[in-house]
Amino acid sequence: MTTMLQPSAPDRTHDIFRAKHQPLSAIFSPQTVAVIGASDKAGSVGRTLLWNLITNPFGGTVFPINPKRSSILGIRAYPNIAAVPERVDLAVIATPAVTVPGLIEECVAAGVKGAIVISAGFKEVGAAGVALEQEVLARARQGHLRLIGPNCLGVMNPHHGLNATFASQMATPGNVGFISQSGALCTSILDWSLRENVGFSSFVSIGSMLDVDWGDLIYYMGDDPHTRSIVIYMESIGNAGSFLSAAREVALSKPIIVIKAGRTEAAAKAATSHTGALTGSDDVLDAAFRRCGVLRVDSIDDLFNMAEILAKQPRPKGRKLTILTNAGGPGVLSTDALIRGGGELAPLAEDTKSQLDQCLPAHWSHGNPIDILGDADPQRYAQATAIAAQNPDSDGLLVILTPQAMTNPTAIAQELSQYAHNSDKPLLASWMGGEAVAEGEALLNQAGIYTFPYPDTAAHVFNLMGQYSYNLQGIYETPKSLSDDKVDRAKASDLLERVRQEGRILLTESESKEVLAAYGIPVVETRIATTVEEAVEQAEDIGYPVVLKLLSETITHKTDVGGVQLNLQSSGAVRRSFESIANNVSAYAKHQNLPMDHPHFLGVTVQPMVKLSGYELILGSSIDPQFGPVLLFGTGGSLVEVFRDRAIALPPLNTTLARRMMEQTHIYKALQGVRGQGSVDLDRLEKLLVRFSQLVVEQPWIKELDINPLLVKPSTGSHDQSLLALDARIVLHPVETPVQKLPRSAIRPYPMRYSVPWVMQDGTAVTIRPISPEDEPLMVQFHGGLSEESVYMRYFHLMKLSRRTAHDRMARICFLDYDRQMVLVAEYQDPQTKALSILGAGRLSKLHGVEEAEFALLISDEYQGRGLGTELLQRLIQVGRDEGMTCIRAEMLASNIAMQSVSRKVGFSLYPVEDGLVEAELLLAVPSDAEPGDTEPGDTEPGDAV
Template sequence: MAKPSLEPFFNPETVAVVGASSTPGKVGHTVMENMLSAGFRGKLLPVNPKGGDIMGVEAVTSVEHLPRGVDLAVVAVPRRFVIDTARELASIGCRSVIVITAGFKEVGHKGYDLEQELAGICRDADMALLGPNCLGMINSPAGVNASFAAGQPLPGNIAFFSQSGALCVAILDWARGAGIGFSKFVSLGNKALMDEADMLRYLDSDPETDVILGYVENVENGKDFLLRAETVTRNKPVIMIKSGSTAAGAKAASSHTGAIAGSDSAYGTAFRKAGVIRVRDVESLFNLALAFSEQPLPKGPNVGIVTNSGGPGILAADDAVLHGLSVPSLTPRTVMRLQEFLPGYAAFNNPVDIIGDADAERYAATMEVVAEDPTVHSLLVMLTPTAAVGIEDTAKAVARTAERCGKPVFASFIGGRRVGAGRKILREAGIPCYDFPAAAVESIYAMHSHAVRRHRPQPEYLDAYRDVERARKVLRESAARGEREVVEFRAQEVASAYGLDVPGTLLARSSEEAVRGADAIGYPVALKIASPQISHKTDVDGVAVGLKNAEAVAEAFSDITSRATRMRPDAYIAGCLVQEMAPAGSREVIVGFKRDDQFGPLLMFGLGGVYVEIVKDVALRLAPLSKQDAFEIVREIRSYLLLKGIDGGPYANFDKLEEVILTMSRLAVDLPEVLEAEFNPVLVGPERAVVADVRITLDPKVGSS
């Protein structure tokens, strides 16, 4: 069902305040006061059972006396009246509603039921709903402040939405002090109907918004959010805080992938896929917001640094390199031009240290020359408050020069009280100015990354061979036997159905069968315990490798099965898998996925063994993965060089490895009945990528068909 337009919500011509009050301190009074002081140009309609004059506006006594087709109603009545009020608003064709009232799903089961009833009424009436339990909404350019926040925000080109009303109040107060303005400001509250995806849908085409900020605690419709965000971030930067960054509340999972791919990992990976810039605190949120709202995007990663102090300049250069930016050497022509007017003891290359006695003119001249260097894409101007520097004059000179240079300019005036006036001058001139260079570098990096993403080609996906029906048949049969985890022998069949290179494998129920299997496969072989209840074979020492003859195989079978029976008396021991050994010189890697409740299959890649168990050197992506994703995920882990080969050692066939990763992605998309899957290990050598072990866990909530 299509969602209602948000145009009447953000740009109403008629606004009703249900629960309007002439008593200061009441929510209905604050909403009326905010609407009047915002300069609302439409018709304001207070609703109060007593009628009369409310703040100079004649009130009606009930909703039924409002004109039909009210654009926006703000509901600030006790909870017991909210449902009836919503029905009455629906009956007069109200187009959107903000329910400020609290006491819904945030207070328990009864509140949840009331919220569902409220949402149903609004949905059936095609009436947009913000809240309940929210602060309200502000649209500064339209003169709409349908909130109970104290005071009016400054106008600006930044939109902000938040689940937390308390955070909204604090940010509004802080932003006024910092001189930061907003185009839109929305408190989402309980998100009964209107959510982050709806905000992105509207703000994408909002001409008054250039930068979108958000605070989220959870995203309930992850796929809709991703779809919207991927579209919006090609046009505008979206910068968000996600609270709850620890895995303390995440459910435990049986696989390595499930254990590593917790809730916060899923959100971080989802934001990355969608192009959303994630920050960890409010300060960083607005540092980036100001940069994006005031400066053009850099056309490359190269930063030119101008400073009056060598130490901070070196720190800034280090930060830039650590972020993946470059601090290039300046061209010989640029160096010669700098030598014409800088003291002989200055540092003429990048960072350019113009020495502590630099005045405003020296700053301006150096900025102009460095900005004209063709290797420089953005400029960072730094100042420490030496006795000689004129801080305010320098700030004015930096601002004037920045207007002419045609490249993004950032500043860091390091200090406290002495540099405060200079920072204020720069910020008023639209030059982002930071207390320390690390924050400036973070902004430059975020803007560069956003610019790169906007120009990336459309993703290309692998059309992998797969026999989906054959794979589903295995899953149906396992589910029919009541298995939560597919027995490995059958799981290998699923891998084969997807065209993966799996080792020759036979199930042996006795030592004699194990020997016959080994004779058929060819020595040496490996033996692995076969039990649907034993997920991690190493827990029972259930693997033997390099078995070179029949005696070794028979002995290993007896040892493995007896030990497993003793250590896991609850487990059904089917026997052992007899398996072809991996090619010599192979590296062990792990490829797995866990189905996240919000965002779908979250795929993990890393080196196997201790690297995944202890070091957790892994990379994550959301399925489906493109070919570019597979290329990047392999090279993202810290131990990538071990796969590439060091000092003539064995190397991995990256084409084969990327095919395995893309096939796992395809399997995750094709088979919703699979909750988790893991190829561990995948044995990658110069010629092959062999999927040696397969684990598949079924989702009991999804039937195989």
């Protein structure tokens, strides 16, 4: 029983599909355009807009709108859009800001589906402008009109000849999609591109992002066959969730390169926690870019270098580069740039050296860089390049040429060109010199080999390529499974609720550790003593030496008030320390004028003195205003803010993402074992980070959470104390905060509410649940049991098992953005062997820009006809309702009678369409209070990431 969402192979209906389901087509590919505010006045925006549209034919009709003119530039003008005799696809508005709400309302009434608002005078002028924007947005949404702007330069689609901007020139057609928040930068980039012969598939000034945002445009360019890479100039991210969802979906097939203005840490200034002080807003943005596979660069030169080279060359699998040169100096320079940027010189294999010995003079360098000497002719370059390209432990090749007396740059370029597409590794070239090498450089560029005037620049670009690959690999690398048996969510939730009911936001240390322990995070034994005698009794029971720490519901940092007493060896020391802490708190409260309506000293906690023989780490979480909860990991202890060795990540994590987070820190090298010290148990540390991220997303009342220090030691056994949280601090959001205002994770966590047990008609018990990244091996096994008929029905053509189960393809199925797609699988556990298997899968995919979705089903042959397909489809329909969808559709073969029967059974209407296809359609009644993407607190499962 199968149906199809979209054919896996490119198909003839792609353009029809885009026209039907891509709302931005009205903006980028209009047949009719109205210029509201068109003018005859020389130098005016209205005149420039009209002139650009009519002098760059896009194959459609332009209608000037001006109530005071009967014609403009010789073209009949209309008093308003209602008077235009044809339906208008796109309205370009260049009138005063106060007139825009009324004009948008007129556009909606006339059925216009796209608008570009050039006008300024909105939020940039203050509160009145903000109110005006909201009025514009409300009226646009009433008619499902998509709007770019306001305060923007406009939009170009060079391949269609559309120039809906007031720029002075039209961009050259090409394969780079360009989006900018700065209109002034757009004009500068346009001038530069014409001079450098850089072409664009789309050229967009996005303005204030009132409606259409980064996500909308990334989705559009992801669908656009003319776009091979996307470059962005960003000043603010706006809707973070929209950007992350779109970028993550598109980045694997089309590189996304961003230059973001403003590398500041202003957000850290207001921080009260160690985590907050270490987490700057720019750090969080970097973490977000890594999480969705976006490459961030620091210069406009890098922006376009990377856009072109990633579109032309394969991505390197790692960071190791082989360098081949005819001069020692450039080889050294490129090596320095490579190592400084985090890259490595690839070691030369013995076989590679042997082959080079046979074709190179005796005095070649015998190492990497491969110096083939200054008298190298075209044949020597060709032979050495062919050998170096096959160096097995290399991820890329850089070929450097300096013009010398015996050098023929053009002939060498001709020889090198034949290797342009013969390898799955990138090939870069640096032809140094001016006119002498220009012809050879042109030949290389024509062959698709990216050239650089300087070799250090080439090495820098290779490092950026390696970083891009590293980001993508982190997203789609299959994580290890993690059982859920150590998590007691209810216990943690109940404790937090009790604290809230008491009107508190600060948990005591012992309460904080209870929450950690509920998530399987090991904590040091901690006992409470409210009197001196209790403290002595607890210390005697634990055994000396012990540690006393302040127990308080109001004081945030115990060390600030002398609230920590270490290495206490006797009852007398415990008594003195208890009194000292009490006196310190009293003095601190008076000095700080703390309110006295609540006691600041409630006693102490008594803990065993743990020998700090390992490494002190910090693990924390705080709230970013744009991305919600963020995680921090790094070197901890009392000097945490001095060393500032930390990595930032967005939750939820899986084991792969946890390891990547650790790898970004300097302490990671020590954790692997240095100077005779063994490695810590990195697998356990990975799992601890995953548990911590679960806690953060499942308990939304937590505002700040620090574990500092988290002590880690080289492991000595499976039940040792090699990982131990010695101190913990949790702060909650204010008690009066409405639940719907609690910050949400920018990346939607695993939707646990869709995980339920179910029994098939034959009595087989299964669990229907959302798919997770860890399911890739089970999905490979599932595809191995499908018949050719099932495969044909699902994909409309036969597909080899090796292709269906390739990691890149499985990654797209298992590593979901739950805001965009939902795959429900039926999981069966064999009662005898306890082995797990997947019996069927159903997918619901939201369409871009509309409140519609498409479904697909695939059931194992052995389990067809037992009600599983019907149950999965019914549950997908419920997901659609929960997500605010108005319609669910699917296409299926007319011969797929079983799937048509299931569709009718659950309420779909069926319509025959062309070429033996049937479309199933179900209109949904969405509750008025439903909000798409709503999730419940704790809507996650361990080890799962989007």
